[in-house]
Amino acid sequence: MHxxxxxxxxxxxxxxHALPQSILPSLLAVCFAVNAEGFSLxxxxxxxxxxxxxHLAANLFDDYFDYKRCKTDYRDHLKHEGFRARAGKCAYxxxxxxxxxxxxxxxxxxxxxxxxxxxxxxxxxxxPILLIACATALLSLTYSxxxxxxxxRGLGEIAIGLIFGxxxxxxxxxAACGAVDRAVVLVSVAxxxxxxxxxxxxxxxxxxxxxxxxxxxxxVTLDRGGSMLAVLFLVLFLPYGVIVYGIWRGDLSFGYGALxxxxxxxxxxxxxxxxxxxxxDRPFFPQFWMGPMSSWKRFEAIGAGWFMIRWLxxxxxxxxxxxxxxxLTFTA
Numbered sequence: 531m532h533x534x535x536x537x538x539x540x541x542x543x544x545x546x547h548a549l550p551q552s553i554l555p556s557l558l559a560v561c562f563a564v565n566a567e568g569f570s571l572x573x574x575x576x577x578x579x580x581x582x583x584x585h586l587a588a589n590l591f592d593d594y595f596d597y598k599r600c601k602t603d604y605r606d607h608l609k610h611e612g613f614r615a616r617a618g619k620c621a622y623x624x625x626x627x628x629x630x631x632x633x634x635x636x637x638x639x640x641x642x643x644x645x646x647x648x649x650x651x652x653x654x655x656x657x658p659i660l661l662i663a664c665a666t667a668l669l670s671l672t673y674s675x676x677x678x679x680x681x682x683r684g685l686g687e688i689a690i691g692l693i694f695g696x697x698x699x700x701x702x703x704x705a706a707c708g709a710v711d712r713a714v715v716l717v718s719v720a721x722x723x724x725x726x727x728x729x730x731x732x733x734x735x736x737x738x739x740x741x742x743x744x745x746x747x748x749x750v751t752l753d754r755g756g757s758m759l760a761v762l763f764l765v766l767f768l769p770y771g772v773i774v775y776g777i778w779r780g781d782l783s784f785g786y787g788a789l790x791x792x793x794x795x796x797x798x799x800x801x802x803x804x805x806x807x808x809x810x811d812r813p814f815f816p817q818f819w820m821g822p823m824s825s826w827k828r829f830e831a832i833g834a835g836w837f838m839i840r841w842l843x844x845x846x847x848x849x850x851x852x853x854x855x856x857x858l859t860f861t862a
Contacts, residue, residue: 540636543593543622544586550845551728552585552694553578554852555721559699561859562714563706573651574706580647581698583640588670588693590637592681593620594630595674599682651705662701669693682744684751690729695722716776717855720769720789724848727765727799731844734758734803735837755807762803766796769851785858792854795820795847802840814839821846 560574597620622628648663669689672678680686699718704710733740733747737758741750752758773789776782798820805812813835816823820843829838 540590540639541586543628543633543636544589544640546586548589548845549582549585550849551725552581552698554849555694555698555718555725556581556702558717558721558852558856558859559702559714560706561856562711562717563703564859566707566709566711568709569707570654571706573654574702576647577651577702577705580644580651581702583647584644584666584670585694587637587640587644588673590633590640591671592674593623594633594637595676595679596620597623597630597633599674655705655708658704659701662697662704666693666697666701669697682746684746684748687726687730687733687748691722691726694725695719712781713776716772716781720772721848721852723765723769723772724844724851727762728841728844728848730762730765731799731803731840734762735806735840759800759804759807763800766800770796783858785861786855788858789851789854792847792851795843795850799840799843799847802843806836806840810836816842821850 556578560578563569563574623630623633645663645667648659652660652663669680670693672680673686673689674681678685680689696715696718699714699721700710703714730748733749736747737749740747741753748761749758752761770790770793773782773786777784777786802814816826816839820839823839823842823846826835826838829835
């Protein structure tokens with residue numbers, strides 16, 4: 531019972547609310563593979579489980595390296611100084627509920643489970659899975675860890691897009707059926723951009739505290755509101771160009787045009803970020819078509835509504851597109 535309770539605690543610490551960024555693209559890849567020759571349901575599900583555990587491990591490693599480098603309560607200090615900032619992450623470390631050694635042990639435990647799942651899949655599917663797994667592990671561990679520290683060099687958002695988009699979907703698809711498909715490649719690029727969008731929106735909203743401590747996110751690298759918005763426009767709307775290109779080429783059926791139904795969500799997110807740059811205090815409130823935003827009253831009560839409505843809309847945009855695409859794999 532004690533071990534089960536410990537597992538639950540570290541699962542919560544690993545930020546499971548971010549799992550849709552990895553699990554939904556992985557499940558989408560499985561849906562694409564269902565009708566492919568050589569499809570294996572158990573290998574597909576093992577791949578999805580490995581992706582989830584790998585994501586949780588990466589989140590904990592990110593906490594570990596970030597905390598070692600600059601702690602993570604700097605946002606709290608900035609709020610006291612009058613800057614707009616979210617509350618700091620890793621409350622379990624700042625409060626003393628857990629130690630860095632325990633955090634590292636938990637991160638390694640989730641990673642071991644992911645590696646074991648990958649090893650089984652490599653045994654059945656061979657070298658391509660090993661290469662994808664190695665690339666994913668390298669990018670995940672060096673996202674905030676040495677020697678590359680990609681998230682401190684303006685490259686973290688791109689790394690996340692690659693990990694949870696193409697590497698995730700192509701790896702899962704290959705694990706499921708032992709092949710690669712052009713339709714999956716195209717959709718994985720679109721999905722990867724929308725995952726990158728979640729992290730980039732996060733970075734834009736955290737621009738002030740990140741710049742204050744010298745964390746070189748993509749937003750800090752760009753440094754100007756106009757440049758940030760130009761990149762956001764590209765990251766938000768290029769996925770739809772990729773989908774239209776795939777339909778025009780014949781790699782995707784015409785039915786995939788239904789993915790354009792999520793364009794209003796993308797347009798609203800861009801508008802909200804544009805207004806944030808110009809008037810950060812202007813409030814917005816959830817609408818039913820923005821997707822689920824549970825605990826909204828709590829977010830408002832702690833003064834995080836300005837951040838969460840934008841972050842949740844970015845997450846819901848990805849989730850909605852993935853769910854529609856899953857349906858289309860069986861009907862289009």
